[in-house]
Amino acid sequence: MSDSKVSGKDLAETKTIDFLIVGFGLAGALLASELIRRGCRVVVIDPGESNASQVAAGLINPVTGLRFVKTAEIEQLLPAAKACYAALAEVFKRPFYVEKPMWRLLRCEQEVAQCRKRLGDPAYRDYLGGIAQPLERDDVLGCLEQKQTGYLLTRPLLSCLLDYFRAHSAYRQAYFDYRDLTFDPVLQWQEFRPRRIIFCEGFRARENPWFSWLPMRPAKGEILTLEHALPIPDRLFNDGHWLLPVGSGRVRLGATFDRENVDRPITEQAKAELLAAGERIFPGLKHAKLIAHEAGVRPCTEDRQPFIGKHPKLSQLHIFNGFGAKGSVLIPWYGRRFADSLLTGEVLPKSCDIARYERTHFPG
Numbered sequence: 001m002s003d004s005k006v007s008g009k010d011l012a013e014t015k016t017i018d019f020l021i022v023g024f025g026l027a028g029a030l031l032a033s034e035l036i037r038r039g040c041r042v043v044v045i046d047p048g049e050s051n052a053s054q055v056a057a058g059l060i061n062p063v064t065g066l067r068f069v070k071t072a073e074i075e076q077l078l079p080a081a082k083a084c085y086a087a088l089a090e091v092f093k094r095p096f097y098v099e100k101p102m103w104r105l106l107r108c109e110q111e112v113a114q115c116r117k118r119l120g121d122p123a124y125r126d127y128l129g130g131i132a133q134p135l136e137r138d139d140v141l142g143c144l145e146q147k148q149t150g151y152l153l154t155r156p157l158l159s160c161l162l163d164y165f166r167a168h169s170a171y172r173q174a175y176f177d178y179r180d181l182t183f184d185p186v187l188q189w190q191e192f193r194p195r196r197i198i199f200c201e202g203f204r205a206r207e208n209p210w211f212s213w214l215p216m217r218p219a220k221g222e223i224l225t226l227e228h229a230l231p232i233p234d235r236l237f238n239d240g241h242w243l244l245p246v247g248s249g250r251v252r253l254g255a256t257f258d259r260e261n262v263d264r265p266i267t268e269q270a271k272a273e274l275l276a277a278g279e280r281i282f283p284g285l286k287h288a289k290l291i292a293h294e295a296g297v298r299p300c301t302e303d304r305q306p307f308i309g310k311h312p313k314l315s316q317l318h319i320f321n322g323f324g325a326k327g328s329v330l331i332p333w334y335g336r337r338f339a340d341s342l343l344t345g346e347v348l349p350k351s352c353d354i355a356r357y358e359r360t361h362f363p364g
Contacts, residue, residue: 017041019342020194022176025053026154026327028200029161030084031320031335036170038339043192044165048173050264052202055223055296057244057252058152058328059236061102062127066111066240068104068118068144070127071326077333078148084332085152092160099150100244102236103143105281106131115144134233139280149236151244152328178209187316196342198318202299203262210311211319213361214354215302218262221325222270222295223254226278226288241277243285250291253278255325266293300324308338309354312362318342319354 019035021028024046032042060081062074071077085097106112115131118124129145165171174190181189187197203218205211227250237243244252256270271293278285299322301307307322320338323330340346350356 015188015191015193017043017192017194018196019043020045020189020192020197021200022046022197023051023200023202023204024048024158024162024171025051025200025202026158027053027202027320027323027331027335028198029053029158030331031198031200031338032165032170033088033161034335034339035342036168038343040343042170043194044171045174045176045189046171047175050296052221052296052298053327054155054158055294056154056221056298056325056327057223057242057254058154059149059242059244060097060151060329061146061149061236061238062329063118063124063146066114068114068128070124071329073333074127074329077329080333080336081329081331084335085157088157088160092164094156094160096153096157097150098153099148100234100236102146102149102238103134103233104146105135105140105237105239106142106144107140107239109141112141115142137283146236146238151236154328183314183316194316196316196318198320200320202321203297205299205307205319205321208319210314210317211307211321211354214307214319214322214357216307216322217259217300217302219298219300219324220258220262220295221255221298222258222266222274222293223252224271224274224278224290225250225252225292225294226285227291228285228288230282230284230288232282237281239277239281241274241281243278243281251278251285251288253281253285262297264295264297266295270295298325303356306330306334306352307354308334308352309341309348312355312358 018040019042021032021044024044032044035042063070089095119128127147129147131142131144133142186193199208206216232245234245246252253274256273301322307319311317341348
């Protein structure tokens, strides 16, 4: 993205634009950035409220889960994410992606055996180191060194993009009322006449009258920020929960996963779970000072694949959503693929194209 790629025509003076993007989480912001970089006239509509992207730690971890499984297509996703954040760092003259190695704490022989299996697989060589015992603790059988891990400074990135979009008349703080959208004689929302509208609303897609048929399975997550005086090494820790040192004697600790109570308020139950996890990961954290307790709702999907593509009946309406807990690594690559589809007609990967659900919801 650069100023030279933005149309010199002030969007405030014209009602006709290429894309109206609804939602300013990481998905909407990075997609808007990509389309602007390609010379499109874009306006982002957002009510200005906190969203899951601003709460999330932005972790990038290629190998996850109890079975230490490599993220599908990580060989494409990770370089695209790093290139995207490096390009934005060059534009804004500040870093956004912080590489930090991770220790995966192994607590039973089954985990150690599964790790050794992965370490023997050449496909995992770029993402896993060896098993060491750096913590000298009886409750940990070893630490698996995970490579190419880190985290995105999501809030600073969104803040920079917001300032940029505002400076180029590409942002409007407003609530998008679906009832204000008209299709005849032309597609129009308030004074904007976009060629296409792209909905990037996170879990609120469940309320969208045109895309609520997609099987969204949102999951609430809560995160703590703690201040401590412990000798915690400057690396990520993970044993199902994660601990992230962020400097100045502070760590972030997360995250809970709740599909039953998909709302925003923080809970004492989650706080207790996270404090117990923190003490388990690094003893002594139970005495740390609580600085912040935040909650957000992840836009997860039933098949764990993103929702991308056009409405089967209303081809001017599109969705770019459903990146769940891995948005930091998924969104840059899928954003480029979606931009290719919108601008040059390239075919979307079948795994993410919402056409996979059309037969069920739009028979015939």
